[in-house]
Amino acid sequence: MITLKGKVHYVGVNDRIKTLFEGLWPLPYGVTYNSYLIADEKVALIDTVDANYFDLFLDKIKEVIGDRPIDYLIINHMEPDHSGSIRLLRQFYPELTVVTNKKALEMVKGYYGTASSSKVIDEGDTLELGHHVLRFHMIPMVHWPETMVSYDLTDHIVFSGDAFGCFGALNGTPLDYQMDPTIYWSEMERYYSNIVGKYGSPVQRALQKLKDLEIDMICATHGPVWTGENVPRVISVYDRLSRYATEEGVVIAYGSMYGNTQQAAEAVAEELSREGIRKVVLHDVARTNHSFILADIFRYKGIILCAPTYNASIFPQMEMLMSEIEMRGIKDRYLSYFGSFSWACHSVKRLAAFSEKVGFEVVGNPVEMKQGLMPDTRKACEALARAMADRLKMDRQPA
Numbered sequence: 001m002i003t004l005k006g007k008v009h010y011v012g013v014n015d016r017i018k019t020l021f022e023g024l025w026p027l028p029y030g031v032t033y034n035s036y037l038i039a040d041e042k043v044a045l046i047d048t049v050d051a052n053y054f055d056l057f058l059d060k061i062k063e064v065i066g067d068r069p070i071d072y073l074i075i076n077h078m079e080p081d082h083s084g085s086i087r088l089l090r091q092f093y094p095e096l097t098v099v100t101n102k103k104a105l106e107m108v109k110g111y112y113g114t115a116s117s118s119k120v121i122d123e124g125d126t127l128e129l130g131h132h133v134l135r136f137h138m139i140p141m142v143h144w145p146e147t148m149v150s151y152d153l154t155d156h157i158v159f160s161g162d163a164f165g166c167f168g169a170l171n172g173t174p175l176d177y178q179m180d181p182t183i184y185w186s187e188m189e190r191y192y193s194n195i196v197g198k199y200g201s202p203v204q205r206a207l208q209k210l211k212d213l214e215i216d217m218i219c220a221t222h223g224p225v226w227t228g229e230n231v232p233r234v235i236s237v238y239d240r241l242s243r244y245a246t247e248e249g250v251v252i253a254y255g256s257m258y259g260n261t262q263q264a265a266e267a268v269a270e271e272l273s274r275e276g277i278r279k280v281v282l283h284d285v286a287r288t289n290h291s292f293i294l295a296d297i298f299r300y301k302g303i304i305l306c307a308p309t310y311n312a313s314i315f316p317q318m319e320m321l322m323s324e325i326e327m328r329g330i331k332d333r334y335l336s337y338f339g340s341f342s343w344a345c346h347s348v349k350r351l352a353a354f355s356e357k358v359g360f361e362v363v364g365n366p367v368e369m370k371q372g373l374m375p376d377t378r379k380a381c382e383a384l385a386r387a388m389a390d391r392l393k394m395d396r397q398p399a
């Protein structure tokens with residue numbers, strides 16, 4: 001049994017089998033579906049787990065409450081990685097009352113059939129469990145419309161749903177002070193960039209709403225339970241990313257079939273380094289899963305995109321990356337781009353249309369590279385890199 005504090009227990013599960021989260025994002029360290037059980041005078045379960053893990057989930061619940069019934073199932077978020085066990089849970093605990101907001105309750109009906117017993121709550125409503133009292137705060141579009149947090153007024157715990165979540169299975173304990181949480185910080189940025197990234201403004205509104213709460217513990221639906229000085233740190237990560245704030249550095253994302261565009265991308269990276277830009281990352285858009293590229297794009301101020309012309313358009317994986325950037329509403333970046341071709345260049349036109357659409361500040365002159373990297377195109381690529389380096393350096397604070 002994993003007790004977080006007093007009557008509050010962790011009954012979540014590790015998923016080390018799933019290869020692609022949401023069918024898209026690889027999980028090098030696995031993922032958790034966190035669920036929490038408050039065994040008070042009333043028993044409240046907060047969120048559930050992926051249906052594939054129901055057996056294990058039920059065992060964990062019974063380990064805490066034995067044969068006691070569950071009085072309330074509180075649903076903060078309806079994405080099936082958390083709501084997946086609702087139908088089975090109702091079979092084992094037919095007397096439980098679903099406690100959630102109106103929008104989420106409609107989704108319960110839509111996914112799992114009518115809830116036998118339910119209690120609809122709204123912003124600021126409370127639920128008495130005995131010693132513990134929970135209060136509910138709506139955080140719509142973080143990252144679905146029905147999302148809310150449950151705040152425990154007694155122990156100052158925020159049960160936050162996906163907000164403040166991260167990829168990575170747990171290794172023995174959910175409690176941050178009993179582990180080395182290093183890997184979770186970068187997995188938090190990758191989780192945010194890919195799952196929540198489009199919803200910067202709703203996340204900012206949610207943070208405003210939560211800012212006056214006294215928070216001793218964050219219990220999200222993915223990753224560790226955060227306490228102590230990690231509480232403000234986790235909040236600051238979500239704050240920074242939702243403001244689309246950046247640090248000095250450049251992501252070079254390139255497509256290349258035969259290596260010519262890659263060579264040009266390498267030349268650009270070398271020139272950036274010579275110019276004193278220390279954080280430069282190259283990603284092959286066809287080989288690196290885009291979740292890693294997008295996490296770097298969230299981190300760095302400079303983006304350089306380059307790809308070959310392909311069937312009178314652009315290399316398909318670059319088309320995909322452009323759509324992913326656009327979809328996330330990423331703001332305030334410097335963009336340089338160039339493209340290659342053999343007989344009629346279209347890639348640069350496509351990149352230009354993208355840059356207009358997203359409204360990034362375009363830096364340097366786009367290069368159209370015909371066939372191989374020759375001395376003149378190399379020079380033009382280096383000039384582009386210098387323009388990016390100069391633009392970034394203009395933002396440096398005087399020492």
Ligand SMILES: Cc1cc2nc3c(=O)[nH]c(=O)nc-3n(C[C@H](O)[C@H](O)[C@H](O)COP(=O)(O)O)c2cc1C
Pocket residue numbers: 255256257258259260261262308309310311312313340341342343344345346370371372
């Ligand atoms: C399937 C395919 C389609 C292509 N379509 C075009 C095209 O429409 N116009 C063009 O000028 N070049 C086209 N090319 C040529 C590439 O843009 C050119 O060879 C470029 O140098 C490839 O860069 P890389 O070496 O980085 O892969 C195509 C190449 C392939 C393999």
Ligand SMILES: [Fe+2]
Pocket residue numbers: 077079143162
């Ligand atoms: Fe979710």
Ligand SMILES: [Fe+2]
Pocket residue numbers: 079081082162221222
């Ligand atoms: Fe989730």
